[in-house]
Amino acid sequence: MRSFDIALKNIKKSRGDYSVYFFTLILGVAIFYMFNAVGTQGIMKKAMLSSNETVEMFVRIIGGVSVGVAFVLGLLIIYANNFLIRRRKKEFGIYMLLGMSASKVSKILFIETCIVGFISLIAGILIGIIGSQCLSVVVAKMFVMDLSGFEFDISPKALLMTVICFVCIYIVVLIFNTASVRKNRLIDLMMADRKAEKVVLKNPAVCIVLFVLSLAALIWAWVNVGFFGKTMTRNIFLGCIIVGIVCTFTLFWSAGGFVQKLCSGMKGMYRKGLNAFVVRQFTNNINTSSFSMALISLLLFLALLFFSTGFSIRSYVNARLYNSTPVDITVEIFESDKDAFLNEIGIPVDSWSKDYLEVPVFMGDDLTVANLLGDQIGAASERFQLADWDVVIGTIRLSDYNRIQDMYGRKPLELKDDEYAIICSFDLLNQFFNGAIKEGNTINVSGCELKPGYDAVVEEFIVMSGMETNLGAVVLPDVVIDSGDSIQAVHSNLVIANYIDDNTGLAVETVLGSDPSYADRVFFTTSREIRKQSISITVIIVFVVLYIGVVFVVACAAILALKMLSDSIDSASRYKVIEGIGAGRSSRMRALFVQVLMNFLFPLVLAVIDCMFGARFIQEFLESIGMISMGSGIALSCFIMLVIYGGYFLTTYEGCRKIIGI
Amino acid sequence: MSVILDVQNAEKYYGNKGNISAALNDLSFTVSEGEFVGIMGASGSGKTTLLNCISTIDTLSAGRVLIRDKNVAILKGKELDRFRAECLGFIFQDFNLLDTMTARENIALALSVRGEDVKKADEKIADIAKLLGIEDVLDKFPYEMSGGQKQRVAAARAVVTDPELVLADEPTGALDSKSSKALMESLGKLNTERHSTILMVTHDTFSASYAGRILFIKDGKIFTEIVKDENETRKDFFRRIVDVTTVLGGELDEIV
Numbered sequence: 001m002r003s004f005d006i007a008l009k010n011i012k013k014s015r016g017d018y019s020v021y022f023f024t025l026i027l028g029v030a031i032f033y034m035f036n037a038v039g040t041q042g043i044m045k046k047a048m049l050s051s052n053e054t055v056e057m058f059v060r061i062i063g064g065v066s067v068g069v070a071f072v073l074g075l076l077i078i079y080a081n082n083f084l085i086r087r088r089k090k091e092f093g094i095y096m097l098l099g100m101s102a103s104k105v106s107k108i109l110f111i112e113t114c115i116v117g118f119i120s121l122i123a124g125i126l127i128g129i130i131g132s133q134c135l136s137v138v139v140a141k142m143f144v145m146d147l148s149g150f151e152f153d154i155s156p157k158a159l160l161m162t163v164i165c166f167v168c169i170y171i172v173v174l175i176f177n178t179a180s181v182r183k184n185r186l187i188d189l190m191m192a193d194r195k196a197e198k199v200v201l202k203n204p205a206v207c208i209v210l211f212v213l214s215l216a217a218l219i220w221a222w223v224n225v226g227f228f229g230k231t232m233t234r235n236i237f238l239g240c241i242i243v244g245i246v247c248t249f250t251l252f253w254s255a256g257g258f259v260q261k262l263c264s265g266m267k268g269m270y271r272k273g274l275n276a277f278v279v280r281q282f283t284n285n286i287n288t289s290s291f292s293m294a295l296i297s298l299l300l301f302l303a304l305l306f307f308s309t310g311f312s313i314r315s316y317v318n319a320r321l322y323n324s325t326p327v328d329i330t331v332e333i334f335e336s337d338k339d340a341f342l343n344e345i346g347i348p349v350d351s352w353s354k355d356y357l358e359v360p361v362f363m364g365d366d367l368t369v370a371n372l373l374g375d376q377i378g379a380a381s382e383r384f385q386l387a388d389w390d391v392v393i394g395t396i397r398l399s400d401y402n403r404i405q406d407m408y409g410r411k412p413l414e415l416k417d418d419e420y421a422i423i424c425s426f427d428l429l430n431q432f433f434n435g436a437i438k439e440g441n442t443i444n445v446s447g448c449e450l451k452p453g454y455d456a457v458v459e460e461f462i463v464m465s466g467m468e469t470n471l472g473a474v475v476l477p478d479v480v481i482d483s484g485d486s487i488q489a490v491h492s493n494l495v496i497a498n499y500i501d502d503n504t505g506l507a508v509e510t511v512l513g514s515d516p517s518y519a520d521r522v523f524f525t526t527s528r529e530i531r532k533q534s535i536s537i538t539v540i541i542v543f544v545v546l547y548i549g550v551v552f553v554v555a556c557a558a559i560l561a562l563k564m565l566s567d568s569i570d571s572a573s574r575y576k577v578i579e580g581i582g583a584g585r586s587s588r589m590r591a592l593f594v595q596v597l598m599n600f601l602f603p604l605v606l607a608v609i610d611c612m613f614g615a616r617f618i619q620e621f622l623e624s625i626g627m628i629s630m631g632s633g634i635a636l637s638c639f640i641m642l643v644i645y646g647g648y649f650l651t652t653y654e655g656c657r658k659i660i661g662i
Numbered sequence: 663m664s665v666i667l668d669v670q671n672a673e674k675y676y677g678n679k680g681n682i683s684a685a686l687n688d689l690s691f692t693v694s695e696g697e698f699v700g701i702m703g704a705s706g707s708g709k710t711t712l713l714n715c716i717s718t719i720d721t722l723s724a725g726r727v728l729i730r731d732k733n734v735a736i737l738k739g740k741e742l743d744r745f746r747a748e749c750l751g752f753i754f755q756d757f758n759l760l761d762t763m764t765a766r767e768n769i770a771l772a773l774s775v776r777g778e779d780v781k782k783a784d785e786k787i788a789d790i791a792k793l794l795g796i797e798d799v800l801d802k803f804p805y806e807m808s809g810g811q812k813q814r815v816a817a818a819r820a821v822v823t824d825p826e827l828v829l830a831d832e833p834t835g836a837l838d839s840k841s842s843k844a845l846m847e848s849l850g851k852l853n854t855e856r857h858s859t860i861l862m863v864t865h866d867t868f869s870a871s872y873a874g875r876i877l878f879i880k881d882g883k884i885f886t887e888i889v890k891d892e893n894e895t896r897k898d899f900f901r902r903i904v905d906v907t908t909v910l911g912g913e914l915d916e917i918v
Contacts, residue, residue: 201803271770271780280762577758581819582747583775584740 003104007111010091017087019655020565021080022120023648024558028073029124029166030131031554035062035547037132037158058540065544066161069551074169076555081113081173083562085180087569089188096186106178113177117170125162129154200256200287207257214251217243226613229620245298248606252294255602256287274583274591281571281595286602289563296556297603297610300641303552304611307640309618310545313538321534325527326408328505330463331495331512332361332523338493341521347511349495352504356497357407361394362481363491366445367474368392372422373432374441380432394491395474396423396462397481404462407496417477419453420445424472425461433457445480463494464525546640553641556603557648561655564599568656575660588662596656600649604641666826666859667693667716671725674711674882685711686722687882693827698853698860700873702907708882709863710831716861717750717829718742730826747776751820751828755835757812759804765815766800772819790818793855794848810841814848821858828852830862834869846872867907871900878910885910 011018039059095105133152221240224232232240260283263270270276286293335341338358342348349356370389373380377389396404401423402412413421420443422433437452444450462473499505505528512524575588583591674686685708693699703709714720716727718734727734729749737745751772752758759768766787773783791797794814799807807815813833820828830849834842850872852858864870878885886906890899 267780271774271783273774273777274771276763276767276771276774277760280760280767284762573758574760574762577760578771578775580752580754580758581772581775582743582750582823584743584747586740587775 003108004111007108007115010108010112011115014084014088015658017084017565017655017659018116019651020558020561020648021077021084022116023651024076024080024554025116025120026124026127027554027644028077029121029162030128031547031550032066032069032073032165033125033128033158033162034131034135035543036066036161037128037155038062038135038543040155040157041132041136041153058543061540061544062547063161065547066165069547070165070169072551072555074172076558077169078173078176080558080562081176082180083566085109085177086566092181093186102182106181109177109181110174113170113174117166117173121163121166124166125159128162132158200284202254202257202287204257204261207254208261210250210254211258214247214254217247218251221247222609222613226616229617244610248298249291249294251606252286252290252297252603256283256285256290259283259286274578274587277574277578278591278594278598281574281591282598285564285567285595285599288567292559292563293599293603296560297606299552299556300604300607301610301614303549303556304607304641305614305618306545306549306552308611308615310542310549313541321531324461325464325530327464327496327527328499329495329497329508329524329526331497332463333493333495334491334521334523335493336490338495342495345511345515345518347508349497352500352508353497354500356495357403359396359400359404359494359496361396361473361491361494363392364395364445365392366443367395371443372436372441372474374436375439376432376435376441379435380429383428383432392491393472393474395476395481397478398475399478401462401475404496408460410460413453413458413475415453415475415477417479418448418450419477420450421453421475422457422472423460423462423475424457425459426472430457430459445476446483448480450476450480463523464527464530550640550644553644557600557645560600560603561648561652564596564652565655565659568659572660575662585662589657592656592660592662593653596649596653600645600652604645664695665692666695666697666730667861668728668731669712669716669725670728672712672715672722672727673724674708674715674720675723684882686715686725688725689879689882689884690725691877691884691887693859693861695859696853696857698850698872698874699862700870700876701861701863701879702865702867702870702876702903702910703879703885704865704910707879709865709879711882712879713829713831713861713863716827717752718746747823749826751823751825753813753817753820753828753830753833755832757804757809757816757836759812759816759819761804764801764803765796765807765811765818768804768815769800769819769822772823776823778823786822787818790822793851794818795844808841809837810844813837813841813845817845817848817852821852821856824856824858826859828858828860830860830864832864832866833862834864834866839868842866842869867900867903870903871896876903876906878906880910 036059039055039062092105092109095108096102132155221243224236225240260279263279264276270279333341339348349358368390370377372393373389381389398413398415405412415421422437424430424433434456437454437456440451442449442451457472458475499508505526509524509526509528512518512522575592578588578591669692670690672686672689673684675682675684677683687708689708689712701709701712711720715722716729716734718737721735729745732745734745759765760771763771769787769790770783773786778786787800788797791800794817796811796814796818799811799815804812804815813836817830817833820830833849834845837845846869849860849862853860853874860873862869862873870876873890875887875889877887888899888902888906890896
């Protein structure tokens with residue numbers, strides 16, 4: 001028989017063993033291709049509005065992360081492969097006993113690895129191609145983009161990268177495999193499956209004490225992080241992290257003994273059907289692999305946290321975008337005759353907008369930042385040492401401002417004739433303005449004494465901006481501006497407008513941006529530009545977070561699955577025994593199902609609890625910098641977790657069932 | 663006394679067309695309630711095949727196995743599971759105790775899979791442990807016990823459910839002579855005091871001498887059968903067994 005035939009037969013024969021290996025390989029390839037390809041796809045270009053720089057940055061960042069990801073996946077695949085080799089040592093031993101040379105056995109193994117690698121690479125890339133299209137659509141939906149111009153495409157660069165990466169990983173696997181056959185003595189190969197079954201028993205009293213202590217410490221850390229996050233000192237925060245990590249390990253170390261004691265205490269439940277057996281199996285699983293389980297739990301926690309924060313940043317950006325871009329364009333023209341300027345460059349307002357507003361902004365010598373800050377100027381100077389406090393802030397008539405409010409869909413302001421209001425959305429400065437207003441700081445404009453009309457800064461913007469760091473303006477009653485002599489010049493003219501349609505809008509933007517010399521005469525901000533900027537940044541964040549998170553989950557689930565599978569080789573004989581005792585097929589299947597499920601659930605449950613408190617902390621933090629709830633992010637991340645983790649769970653259950661032979 | 667096991671014209675063939683070898687060749691016997699029957703024979707004589715067919719692990723090519731007048735071959739799925747749970751108890755050469763559970767839990771599991779009440783189960787476990795002298799090791803794990811203790815725990819687990827028939831496959835195979843003796847005495851006790859019906863496969867003459875009747879199998883057929891007389895000592899019975907095994911080992915006229 002040719003080596004190739006033997007290899008093919010072997011793969012068919014050990015389908016059950018190969019399932020998790022295959023699943024991991026295919027998933028790995030698919031994820032790798034998906035994230036590398038998505039950056040160069042049409043929809044992403046559209047997301048970043050053909051700004052090549054951001055697309056390039058995206059591709060570069062994802063490429064960088066991919067190096068780390070390839071490393072993790074490589075280790076994972078080698079780990080999975082070692083499980084397969086261990087399981088088949090006896091088979092190789094028999095080949096060699098029958099007179100096959102070690103090099104021939106290696107050759108068979110080589111061919112097997114190649115076939116499996118080839119099939120999984122092809123399957124993974126196919127899934128990846130479909131997946132990357134879906135990912136594009138999801139992104140488009142996430143950031144409310146239209147899907148016209150969406151087309152099916154394949155990224156040759158990503159394809160090449162995926163193939164190169166995985167061929168490298170396979171070559172490493174091949175070297176490992178060949179070595180593992182050659183370095184083993186025949187006796188070891190033959191006796192491989194007679195290794196004593198592992199049973200680890202721990203002192204129950206120690207376990208109970210340690211478990212309770214660990215849990216108490218964890219609860220302390222959870223409560224601290226979750227409820228007192230805002231007031232926590234740096235040291236306590238670090239303490240929480242250390243306690244969280246250490247206690248996760250001790251919790252898993254002691255959980256087996258604790259659960260065993262707890263369950264065997266409840267005699268009625270414990271001694272029903274196969275319950276005692278299942279509990280013993282489960283606690284033995286935890287006892288033999290407490291370290292890896294704790295590690296998995298921590299990694300899952302990180303993945304969950306990544307997901308939920310990543311997505312909440314996304315929903316924050318969407319919400320903020322909606323509020324900060326109420327019109328298509330705001331133009332500031334620094335000339336007294338704006339119409340003359342617009343006519344000169346060939347875009348009179350009427351030609352491109354039917355829904356617009358023209359507002360003059362005035363200048364007054366008395367309206368410096370220093371005057372508005374009043375007694376707060378000392379504190380402000382300490383904070384911003386290089387600031388020029390004599391800079392003049394523009395002023396707007398109350399009636400004009402209320403027309404802007406109407407256009408933006410906001411509430412009008414109300415001021416008496418001896419009152420003023422500060423409009424500013426620059427948080428760092430606002431605290432000082434607010435201080436001044438609280439002190440009742442009055443300003444003197446053309447001989448009129450004006451007092452604050454509102455008890456805080458009006459945190460709104462006049463000109464759109466991506467950063468929300470507008471220096472703002474002062475709103476004064478109409479009479480003060482129109483009659484005062486200290487208000488002389490027109491600082492600038494604002495045009496706030498919605499386009500007739502997208503094409504005319506684009507044309508206008510092109511004209512305005514076409515000549516660098518216009519920069520002194522006009523400043524314009526478009527909602528298109530703002531969206532572009534914030535979307536491309538968040539798209540990058542969301543993708544990196546998704547990428548790393550998904551790889552973490554895959555790694556955790558795969559390690560857990562392989563652990564369960566190699567354990568099930570040990571427990572096969574135990575299941576045989578309970579069959580002999582009289583446990584029927586269905587009850588044995590149920591026992592196995594519960595055993596595998598508990599192993600998968602235990603680390604996940606702890607990770608979810610960790611994440612609930614951790615996310616609370618992060619949410620408080622996000623709220624303090626103005627972001628909103630993380631609800632949707634958590635829901636989406638749960639879904640992703642469920643699909644990957646659940647897939648692994650089912651594959652593992654099926655694999656165990658085949659190995660045990662139920 | 664009623665018949666528990668009735669093997670009728672059992673035949674078992676291995677291989678395919680043109681190359682058939684018979685492991686069981688028209689073999690018939692019965693076991694009555696309360697009997698302790700030993701089956702002896704050389705390696706390859708068909709002992710294990712016979713035991714597998716009785717215990718429903720394997721099926722016969724022809725003939726029938728009736729347990730309490732029920733044909734085990736036609737049982738399937740849940741019915742088969744229930745039958746195995748209710749009618750049969752197994753003792754294996756390599757103990758087959760669950761290494762993750764204590765002796766008590768091992769025995770209790772046999773009862774709990776049958777849905778036995780916890781309180782009743784505890785009583786039963788206490789009784790059987792006392793009979794087999796394993797009270798001290800009840801809360802120990804298999805790795806803390808000697809081979810003999812393990813096998814007695816296995817025996818306890820096999821009989822605690824009061825099965826119609828206890829099948830023992832080389833129960834002393836992995837034990838030293840002292841443990842073997844203790845175990846066989848235990849099995850004898852189970853037979854005399856609990857009236858368990860035991861069918862034991864062995865090729866150890868000493869172990870076989872504890873049985874009440876011995877079937878000798880050769881080439882898939884019953885070669886002969888000897889029954890212990892009521893007044894016969896075990897020593898005498900042992901001698902008769904040795905005699906038969908000598909003959910069984912090879913007939914003089916086969917040597918050319």
